[in-house]
Amino acid sequence: MAHNPHDLARRLADRAEAVCRHYLSSGRREGSYWLVGDVRNTPGRSMYVRLKDSPKGPAGKWTDAATGEHGDLLDVIRESCGLVDFKDVADEARTFLSMPPPEPMPANPRQAAAPHGSPEAALRLFGMSQPITGTLVQSYLRERGITDLRGTENLRFHPRCYYRPNEHSPTETWPAMIAAVTDLGGKITGAHRTWLDPRRRDKAPLDTPRRAMGDLLGNAVRFGTGGEVMAAGEGIETVLSVRQVLPDMPMLAALSAAHLAAILFPDTLRRLYVLRDDDPAGDGARDSLVERANAAGIEAIVISPQLGDFNEDLRTLGIDVLRSQTRMQVGPQDVARFLGVAA
Structure with missing residues (x-):
């Protein structure tokens, strides 16, 4: 039984057209692609999902030509259903695939609770983001006098990054600077988000416009x-x-x-x-x-x-x-x- 995100994404890709018909019902198939307005199932044609493996890439991968966003079918489920936590995305994917729920992990009273936002979630967020050249992140840094951006590959831009003031509040989306937190070997262990206001090229007017996720201690x-x-x-x-x-x-x-x-x-x-x-x-x-x-x-x-x-x-x-x-x-x-x- 497969429960890790790579296997779930692969299983969804094997049924890419069925996934699109269910979660991106505002779109339609054209040739080897599913066309829709965006990953949140808005009517339109700017986003395309590859339905079959091809020399251009594997099935299930999608790109929004209007925003530069890209991802896989797990991201489609997350965005179209308005989910936040990866556990909920995985549960929804398993339900669609008619897979049984994962077996519960044995209790370990000495094990500390996992921090909100796992390294796995941080890696996915960074992977969904894009280079900062020509984006709001570059404008934000220039506004702060930072113009030489050589060696800043660990910074990326996400046009619609989730922000939730607290667990009882609705989820908002804001543009954000995404920074990869890595260990000494260069492995991504976490991510830092700085939400931005596109009108002022400054931090977004939020109570906590900066938040980190993942394993941070000792890393940077x-x-x-x-x-x-x-x-x-x-x-x-x-x-x-x-x-x-x-x-x-x-x-x-x-x-x-x-x-x-x-x-x-x-x-x-x-x-x-x-x-x-x-x-x-x-x-x-x-x-x-x-x-x-x-x-x-x-x-x-x-x-x-x-x-x-x-x-x-x-x-x-x-x-x-x-x-x-x-x-x-x-x-x-x-x-x-x-x-x-x-x-």
Whole structure:
């Protein structure tokens, strides 16, 4: 009996036309494709679902030409039924396929409850998203002074990412920046969502416009491949602001002060730059991270902003001031290497 998402998606793909007739009933078949308005079953023709395996790709895969969204038939079930949790999507798929429910896992009182939003769900969300070039994410970052986006493949754009204020509220959809959280080996363990307001090119007007999902402890959003020198900070925008003046230095965003203090060190790391936020939580993360690094034989150098954080410095003081202030705090051995100027 198959219960993992890949097997469920494959079983659905074997019955792709029946799935489309049931969940995308507003569309119709044309040749080897099912055409419909979008994955939420709106009438139209911009979305097409491949009904048979072909050299162009496997059955069950779909693309919305109007938005760039793409996915498989599990995504069709989720979106057309308005489901949020993957368990509900899988249950619906098994019902359609007339499969028996999965056997319950044996109880283990010592096992901690799984966090809301699994690594598997994070991987699927990242896979459904698209590169940020030419999207609202690029506009949002430019509005924050971040224009050099080399090495930001771990960032993507989702045009309609689910947002639910609480378990009793209806689900909304907003555009979002999706960031992949990865472990030291590059495996996606989680995702971070920043919901955006397309009218203002800023964060969406929500109570919590940033949320993370999956396994975060020790992991991070990574920019560049870690080596003997690396920088680490809290927020994505903070780290990308420093990358505007140190574009070749590998960096990571831990997403919070607590997670910054707990990042895992690559075996190759010899010198760590700690990008501090100027607040009590930032001070605590700095102290804990420096202590851990020193205990591991890693040189730790703290870089501090003039204002509250490095993105505030970049937006308020300008890139030239940020470059000058960063140069004074970077070790002499790294000035020429990463700033491109003589020490």
